[in-house]
Amino acid sequence: MSDDPELRRDPVTGRWVLIAPKRARRPMGLSGANPRHRTNRERTPCPFCPGQEDDTPNEVLAYREPGTVPNGPGWRLRVVPNKFPAVWPDGGERNPPTPSGNAEGGGLFFSTSAIGFAEVLIECPQHVDSPTLLTDEQFRNVFIAYRERMTALAADPRLAHVAVFKNVGAEAGASLGHTHSQLIATPVVPQLIGTELACAEDYFVRTGRCVFCDLVKQELADGSRVVTHSERFVVVTAFAPRFTYEMWVLPLKHEPRYEAISDSTALELAFLLKRVLHALDAVQESPAYNWFLHTTPLRGGEPPHYHWHLELTPRTSRPAGLEWGYSCHITTAAPEHAAEELRAALGT
Amino acid sequence: MSDDPELRRDPVTGRWVLIAPKRARRPMGLSGANPRHRTNRERTPCPFCPGQEDDTPNEVLAYREPGTVPNGPGWRLRVVPNKFPAVWPDGGERNPPTPSGNAEGGGLFFSTSAIGFAEVLIECPQHVDSPTLLTDEQFRNVFIAYRERMTALAADPRLAHVAVFKNVGAEAGASLGHTHSQLIATPVVPQLIGTELACAEDYFVRTGRCVFCDLVKQELADGSRVVTHSERFVVVTAFAPRFTYEMWVLPLKHEPRYEAISDSTALELAFLLKRVLHALDAVQESPAYNWFLHTTPLRGGEPPHYHWHLELTPRTSRPAGLEWGYSCHITTAAPEHAAEELRAALGT
Numbered sequence: 217m218s219d220d221p222e223l224r225r226d227p228v229t230g231r232w233v234l235i236a237p238k239r240a241r242r243p244m245g246l247s248g249a250n251p252r253h254r255t256n257r258e259r260t261p262c263p264f265c266p267g268q269e270d271d272t273p274n275e276v277l278a279y280r281e282p283g284t285v286p287n288g289p290g291w292r293l294r295v296v297p298n299k300f301p302a303v304w305p306d307g308g309e310r311n312p313p314t315p316s317g318n319a320e321g322g323g324l325f326f327s328t329s330a331i332g333f334a335e336v337l338i339e340c341p342q343h344v345d346s347p348t349l350l351t352d353e354q355f356r357n358v359f360i361a362y363r364e365r366m367t368a369l370a371a372d373p374r375l376a377h378v379a380v381f382k383n384v385g386a387e388a389g390a391s392l393g394h395t396h397s398q399l400i401a402t403p404v405v406p407q408l409i410g411t412e413l414a415c416a417e418d419y420f421v422r423t424g425r426c427v428f429c430d431l432v433k434q435e436l437a438d439g440s441r442v443v444t445h446s447e448r449f450v451v452v453t454a455f456a457p458r459f460t461y462e463m464w465v466l467p468l469k470h471e472p473r474y475e476a477i478s479d480s481t482a483l484e485l486a487f488l489l490k491r492v493l494h495a496l497d498a499v500q501e502s503p504a505y506n507w508f509l510h511t512t513p514l515r516g517g518e519p520p521h522y523h524w525h526l527e528l529t530p531r532t533s534r535p536a537g538l539e540w541g542y543s544c545h546i547t548t549a550a551p552e553h554a555a556e557e558l559r560a561a562l563g564t
Numbered sequence: 565m566s567d568d569p570e571l572r573r574d575p576v577t578g579r580w581v582l583i584a585p586k587r588a589r590r591p592m593g594l595s596g597a598n599p600r601h602r603t604n605r606e607r608t609p610c611p612f613c614p615g616q617e618d619d620t621p622n623e624v625l626a627y628r629e630p631g632t633v634p635n636g637p638g639w640r641l642r643v644v645p646n647k648f649p650a651v652w653p654d655g656g657e658r659n660p661p662t663p664s665g666n667a668e669g670g671g672l673f674f675s676t677s678a679i680g681f682a683e684v685l686i687e688c689p690q691h692v693d694s695p696t697l698l699t700d701e702q703f704r705n706v707f708i709a710y711r712e713r714m715t716a717l718a719a720d721p722r723l724a725h726v727a728v729f730k731n732v733g734a735e736a737g738a739s740l741g742h743t744h745s746q747l748i749a750t751p752v753v754p755q756l757i758g759t760e761l762a763c764a765e766d767y768f769v770r771t772g773r774c775v776f777c778d779l780v781k782q783e784l785a786d787g788s789r790v791v792t793h794s795e796r797f798v799v800v801t802a803f804a805p806r807f808t809y810e811m812w813v814l815p816l817k818h819e820p821r822y823e824a825i826s827d828s829t830a831l832e833l834a835f836l837l838k839r840v841l842h843a844l845d846a847v848q849e850s851p852a853y854n855w856f857l858h859t860t861p862l863r864g865g866e867p868p869h870y871h872w873h874l875e876l877t878p879r880t881s882r883p884a885g886l887e888w889g890y891s892c893h894i895t896t897a898a899p900e901h902a903a904e905e906l907r908a909a910l911g912t
Contacts, residue, residue: 536737
């Protein structure tokens with residue numbers, strides 16, 4: 217059997233999965249560590265630290281001090297291909313992917329070469345395990361680099377979607393502690409984004425409005441789940457959370473694409489999110505968490521019904537049979553109560 | 565804020581979640597234990613052991629030695645209400661639940677009292693942490709008791725669905741080691757079942773056939789993912805797995821409802837699954853795992869397009885941002901390779 221990564225579609229639900237045998241070899245610096253909370257115990261030397269540039273593939277983007285050279289020290293932020301990728305750029309065209317529905321005629325088993333790009337965004341040179349320790353400028357640069365890489369990847373006509381996410385702590389799936397994000401560009405749209413798009417379109421057809429715009433309006437009017445807001449964003453605890461303290465960061469104004477973010481809006485987002493993460497660390501003793509961007513797929517145009525946003529899921533519980541088997545999550549605190557605690561921690 | 569459990573619907577995707585503040589108080593006998601593998605370290609005395617019947621609510625079903633009395637020792641299998649339930653029987657009718665679509669008129673925020681039943685099925689009196697240690701008769705009784713409780717719960721007209729699942733090991737969400745299953749009956753159909761039903765119906769409309777019947781046929785013809793089979797069942801590694809070594813147990817003959825299972829078929833299923841679990845323990849050093857039944861919802865009639873089955877998901881990796889944020893799973897071994905290893909362990 218080949219070691220090449222593969223995309224497969226579930227014959228019943230159409231859910232795409234990645235099978236990537238080479239990932240089995242990646243370093244697990246954080247495994248064996250306390251999985252619930254974050255930790256500093258890990259592999260040395262850290263492959264993401266300055267001086268270890270040889271330990272990663274060549275950078276595809278870097279913000280650098282003047283006069284420094286690529287793949288050497290002197291960088292402030294660095295994006296490199298993942299050494300243990302779940303997708304690969306040279307997959308050829310074994311089967312042209314078709315994004316939805318069951319296969320016609322040729323049977324139920326549909327797979328394709330996992331063409332794509334898996335990148336690691338090293339957020340800062342200093343070896344810190346939390347984005348709350350970034351300066352405002354560093355944090356802003358993370359959001360600008362997301363935009364730059366998504367825009368660059370969009371130029372490859374084979375790609376349909378870029379997932380942009382961050383894992384903090386072993387329980388949240390981080391294999392290395394040095395604070396970093398990931399981008400995974402694929403030729404198909406992942407199931408959860410497809411569901412969101414379809415539901416949002418359905419809402420638009422029925423009402424003539426964007427469901428996220430309505431959500432923002434109703435959350436601001438209600439107030440009980442609002443954690444904080446700024447000129448252009450509101451942060452709420454999710455009305456129907458998968459994890460206690462799950463939060464959504466929503467732009468107030470309708471904007472289908474994250475890539476449209478300006479430098480000044482990126483700074484506002486960074487400033488807001490950093491404060492929220494400090495509050496989360498305070499109320500939940502620095503939990504493991506993920507965040508992920510949800511934005512319009514690369515070939516989706518500028519839909520009137522979709523609105524980019526960022527979701528933040530602290531690992532406040534361990535999903536079991538009801539979650540995995542039925543997609544039904546159980547949490548133990550009302551989002552309104554979680555918002556109250558977070559507001560108190562923010563001092564607002 | 566009230567402590568009563570609540571069902572809420574995500575305003576965008578329609579996903580139902582449970583919010584159950586009382587669950588925060590449940591004992592976590594396995595927390596702090598090695599989360600990846602199973603372990604014996606836990607709370608004593610075990611509330612599921614004979615002699616500790618006072619530690620659980622009164623039994624709703626028990627298979628007992630002749631002459632023994634309810635809620636005392638002498639049972640061979642025992643079903644009790646969950647002491648820390650995610651749903652409750654006396655919720656009244658705060659809002660009559662509507663199972664799909666976005667709320668009309670009344671805004672985006674839809675919640676209802678989490679009416680329902682949460683039950684624990686204690687599979688045997690002896691304190692063992694793996695169903696492989698059950699006798700064939702005990703294992704069969706588990707499957708018969710699933711049927712009995714689902715049939716009894718179906719009589720409550722408020723209920724729409726019964727989730728039947730098992731968590732083995734702390735990483736899979738088990739809070740107590742003594743081998744047990746769970747049933748959670750709810751007034752709504754969980755999202756993943758709704759998706760499976762809709763996709764299967766769509767396939768039926770297009771082809772006139774049940775997608776699961778076609779899957780069985782194609783898996784048997786292909787053979788590469790077949791782990792083992794019996795007169796009435798086949799076990800395959802999932803074509804598009806969420807976890808490495810994920811397996812599906814499929815009845816060969818079309819049958820929409822698990823509740824139709826006969827005593828002799830339950831014995832065949834028990835015997836088959838026990839062998840498969842031994843093989844899984846051998847190739848993956850006794851991993852944590854879940855299994856869950858997927859069957860037609862209580863009010864779903866006898867659909868020609870749906871076919872009950874059991875899914876088994878070993879916790880062979882730790883889901884991160886791509887899984888939680890996009891429903892896109894990454895695994896590291898081809899299902900065909902996993903099936904080969906499992907067949908070797910079975911000696912077939």
